[in-house]
Amino acid sequence: MPAPSPFSTCLLWAGLLLLKGSPAAAEALHSERGGLHSTPLAHRPSRTAAMLDPLRSLAITDHAIVSTITARSVFEQLVSQAGPSGFTAEQLFRQLWDTQNPAPGAADLPGGPHCSDNGNTLNGAPYVCRSIEGIDATDRTPASIDSYVLVGLFNRFDLAPADGADCGEYRMSFARFVPAPQARSRNRFIFEGVLPNPTPELGLEGCRPVARAWADLSTVDDPLQRGRLVKALFFEGVGSDRNPVIHPHHYGDNPTGAGQLRTNQFMQLGVNEPSPWLLREFKLEHRCDATRCTLRFIPVTTKSTPRGNFFNALNTTPLAVGFREHFITQVASLAVEDFHRFNYVVPDIYNAAQSSPQLMRDGVDDFIAQFNKAPTPNPFFDALQAELQRIGSPLSPHHIVARAESLSCGGCHEHTKGRDLGGGVGTFPIGSPRFVQSNDLLFPPPQPGDPRLYGASTTHTSTLLPFRQQILGAFLDTPPLDAGFVRPGTEVASVQAGQVFQGTVTVTNTGTTKWSAANDTRGISLDGTAHLELDAGDALLLGQSKTFSFTHTAPTVPGLATYRWRMQRAGTAFGPELSFTLHVLPASGAAPRKR
Structure with a gap:
């Protein structure tokens, strides 16, 4: 079945934006542990979880499966979906790497961004040129794009936000295939597509079809059949x-800027001339003017990666001081005693343009090394200590x-x-194979149908x-x-017959569908009295409660x-019966007693 048009996908994101509000309204969590990590799902007993095979439903690295998806086919689909963009698949691939060359870059890739823009800075932070990776922009032979092979497909449903604004990220990790003697030519990029929720008015429930499709892969024993199914998820969709x-709209070209491509750049000039290992981030951007449309990869900041020297209290630049003041407000979130749930927000003005995982001598990207450069006590150290004491945390x-x-x-890759x-x-x-979380090398080199896993x-x-x-x-x-x-709750435990009274009933959403007045969710009276109505601004997610008055x-x-009610959505009743019991006194009885 053909993929949806760019216009139809735009409608999905437009609907999402209307439901979610302006993307500038608040900074979002961008780290690898946002989304559903802080919802009841993180600790709820699950029978289904025990039946899932993580190497089938979460991280697919079987060579026999991933080898059926080529880098060329991905770039071809992106170019096709974008409509007339002036680029072939090979040109779009080369344009990604041309960002690593100083301007003007390749002659047939005009108008794109380059590492030398803004004096080799991005977001005010250093952005060095990497012409060694830029070779892939100047190589116009098919061998360049075809030298990258898929080494993993990853299901990151866990990154879906609690309100179901999208359905999480689904990733394709490509690595430059090189024989062992040329391992210094190693290079990687990973497409991290954010899938919009097809029915965002339902909240997280709208993501059930894609979640079920990934889970069902655990039941398919034939690797070729699994390969066909997972390939369909990426190229055709479900539901x-x-x-x-x-799709271009899933890699940053959407109203919320969701999704990205990240690079893991290892290439070296020579055995004795290492180039610093760098991690960088890009968004796809589709622009049209009166004469043509263009599809380009645009370098952006590396999220959740503030500049390392901002942790050095000796750095008194206004931006560094502002970051440290903000960081103190994030201590409570970072102090959460759960490996999967501690987190913090980094406003983008503080993010770096690149991240170097290597422990360089000056520790430029090593937060701890930078933090230790300022003698203690110092105001930043003292403020952190005071905040930890205020929240009762034993951490330092x-x-x-x-x-x-x-x-x-x-x-994540190396420093910590x-x-x-x-x-x-x-x-x-400690467990990263050669600076990555999933390996990209098989020795001896794999052959078609090779059963091994990366x-x-x-x-x-x-x-x-x-x-x-x-x-x-x-x-x-x-x-x-x-x-x-x-x-049940009440302001009056007993009341005289015929007297007006007020009461309350509290109910919790324990399902995956969002409750709102807009999607026709309410408490229906079972005895002919008034219904329990949600307020216009209510949007109750899994685990959230509402007290109806x-x-x-x-x-x-x-x-x-x-008095009895039952929750109902669009005519479908669900959950237990809600009740409120009142003691009615004779009209000539005592005055109402407060509870």
């Missing part, structure tokens, strides 16, 4: 919307900085391995994948519509009066 992962300022570093690109993150979190796992780090297999498996399974175990009756007139007959 009635048929929205594939691979060094633990908080180390946790922030572990969320950065370079920290084996570092003490403090408290119940302990040390960051290896993954023990951090990935023992720590990260089990948690993502838990979230996916718990989501699928949770019914679309369900409610929990918290308790109501005003009624007590019956004229003394005794016990029970």
Whole structure:
């Protein structure tokens, strides 16, 4: 089935923007542990999770499967979906790497950004040229794009936001295939597509078709059949919307800027002339003017990666001071005693243009090394210590900085391995194969149908994948519509017959569908009294509660009066019966007693 048009995909993102509000309204979490990590799904017992195979439903690295998807086919689909863009698939691939060359770059790739723009800076931070990787822009032979092979497909449903504004990220990791003697030519890029929710008015429930499709891969024993199914997820999509992962709008070219491509650049000039290992980030941008349209990769900041020297209290530039003041407000989030849940927000003005995971002599991107450059005590150290004491945390300022570093690109890949993150979190796992979480080399080189898997780090297999498996399974175990009756509440325990009274009932959303007045969710009266109506601005997500207030007139007959409701959405009732019991006194009885 053909992929949706650019216009139809734009409509999905436009609907999302209307529901979500302006993307500038607040800074979002961009690290690898946002999304569903802080929802009830993270710790809910799950029968489905135990039946999932993480190497089928979360991280697919079987050579027999990933070898069926080529870099060329991905770039061809992007160019085709974008409409007339002036570039072929090979040119778009080369334009990505031409960003690493100084202007003017390749003659047939005009108008694109370059590393030399703005005096070799991006976001005010250094952005060095990398002409060694830029070779892939000047090489016009098919061998250039075809030298990159897919080494992994990754399901990051766990990164879906709790409100279901999108359905998470789905990633394709490509590596430059080189024989062992030329390993210094190693290079990687990873497409991280954010899939829009086809029915965002339902909240997270709208993502069930794609979550189920990934989970069902665990039940398919034939690797060739699994390969066909997962390829369809990326190139064709699932469900009635048929929205594939691979689409320009899913890599940053959308109203919220969601999705990206990241590079992991290893290439060296020679055995004795190493180039610093760099991690960088890009967005796809599709622009049209009166004469033509262009599709380009645009370098952007590396998210959750503030400039390392901002942690040095000796750096008194206004931006560094502003960052440290902001960082103090994030201590409580970083002090959460759960490896998968501590987090923080980095406003983009503080993010670096690149991340160097290598422990360089000056520690330019090593937060702890920079933090230690200022003698203690100093105002930044003291402020961190005071905030930790205020929230009652036993952690030290060094633990908080180390946790922030572990969320950065370079920290996750290299800097933080084996570092003490403090408290119940302990040390960051050591287990990255050659600076990555999934390997890109098989020796001897694989042949068609090779059953081997590209290896993954023990951090990935023992720590990260089990948690993502838990979230996916718990989501699928949770019914679309369900409610929990918290308790009846009342301002008046007893009231005289015929008297007006007020009461409250509290109910929790225990399903995956968002409750709102807009999607026709309410508490329907079972005895002919007033319904329980959500307020216009209510949007109750999984685990959130609502206290409904109501005003009624007590019956004229003394005794016990029970009022009953049941939650309902679009005519479908769900959850337990809600009730409120009132003691009705004779009209000539005592005045109402307050509880």
